[in-house]
Amino acid sequence: MTYPMLTGSSEPIYMQLYRAIREDCLRGTLVSGEKISSRRSLAKELGISVNTVDSAYQQLVSEGYIEAHLRSGFRVRELSRGSDVPASGQEAEDRVASLRTEAFLPGDGDAQPAVSPEVASFIDFSPNGVDLSMLPMQDLKKIVRDVFSFPPEELFGSCEPEGTFALRSSLCRYLWQSRGLRCTPDRIVVGAGTDYILQFLVQLLSAAVPIESIAMENPMYNKAFQIFSGLHRKIRLIPLDAQGMDTALLRACDANIVYVTPSHQFPLGMIMPAGRRADLLSWAAESDGRYIIEDDYDSEFRYSGRPIPPLCAMHGAEKVIYVGTFSKSVAPSLRVSYLVLPNKLALVCKTRMSHFNTTVSVPDQLVLARFLDSGLFERHINRMKTLYRRKRDQLLRELAPFRSSLHVGGSDAGLHLLCTVRKNFSEEDLVRLAADAGVRVYGVSAYYLKEPGRAVPSNATVLLGYGGLSFEEITRGVQALSEAWGL
Secondary structure, eight states, rough: OOTSSSSSSSSSSHHHHHHHHHHHHHHHHSSSTTOOOHHHHHHHHTTOHHHHHHHHHHHHHHTTEEEETTTTTEOOOOOOOOOOSSOHHHHHHHHHHHHHHHOOTOGGGGGSSSTTTTOOSSSOTTTTOOOOOOOHHHHHHHHHHHHHTTTTTHHHHHOOOOOHHHHHHHHHHHHHHHOOOOGGGEEEESHHHHHHHHHHHHHHHHHHHHOEEEEESSSOOOOHHHHHHHTTOOOOEEETTTEEEEHHHHHSSSSEEEEEEETTTTTOOOOOOOHHHHHHHHHTTTSSTTTEEEEEEETTOOOOSSOOOGGGGGGTTTEEEEEEEETTTGGGGOOOOOOOOHHHHHHHHEEEEEEEEEEEEEEHHHHHHHHHHHHHHHHHHHHHHHHHHHHHHHHHHHHGGTTTTEEOOOOSSSEEEEEEOOSSSOOOHHHHHHHTTTEEEEEEEOOOBTTTTTTTOOEEEEEEEEEEEEEHHHHHHHHHHHTTTTT
């Protein structure tokens, strides 16, 4: 491996090296299974530090281009199976039998969280909690004052159904700078929260293609399931493996729309590697009527390496619909989410969805556009990332003395982690005992939908969200849990 281009650029050297190796993997210059240079030997060859090489390698591992092997270094991962390879063998055929025959329609009680809403708790480890204490309120007040000095016709006049041009332009700049996603304002639709955006999207897709059924990860984001099934769409549940959605099962079912969270699967937290992503894009490209809905709900909060590039920014992503939101990054009550549509769907939206009105007020859109353009949003995200990393570290430190009794996972990104207790407890026991101690935790089974002939995993696992808790509450909460669970 030689990379003479690692000079004469303002980009950090580890990012140049990461991009160069990634391109070699994508082009096939580095083939699946090939061993790559050790960190020390490559650092010596290029005249850079071992830490620089390590940073590049860790990013490549995170995105699934290479993998580490004990005592044998790093090897290139298989990136794509290719569309000419059979989608599944007999084992996969057996596993998808129910997917071909069963539709999950509204009223399935198993879609509801198992935790009783009557549980009284004073420390709530909700995975949906966010910290509002560091919002730049003085700066936001100034932006609001500035916006309300605009002429009335600009502030209270009519607005395109897709949202104001100002906000859509600001989103284009933000997505390019933060996510490497190139788009134009005509491809963006702004709406009042992810709930509305997903409902709008189903209507848009129905105007463009017949929706056979929608494939979803299992476990999943419950609300998306409730929205899709509430609109009388058939749902096909696709189990997950260590790399995310099993694309062999996706190929074997009749779905032509798939909803995924590839950058940080909710709730299990895995990152879909490059090979699986390429296979998912290949699936979408095989038929005109197939689309991928990519929900990138918390991409800002990754604590090791750089943010994982979205599917929508990859080569061959012409069939990907990107869903973004400000609920995690700013505040849930802001209620602003958005779509980035493929060109074909953007045209359908313009010609066939004009009867929809914008659902976010023009002043709110203009304030958010100013927030993005001023650089205040980026600085806010950096502060929140530091704060949430400290909270995560605090939670991990508090749990560390009990590692012989529990396993912690999913801590590299997001605002929650998964805690599996190695004791003779059921998940129901963990939730009940925690509630008795004044603490609310969330069983992972609440995010699974039961399928005929397939059992929900029985590990005693709960989600511990830390975003909305203070440092002192995290400490008290873990102390209460350790006593309640006898750790």
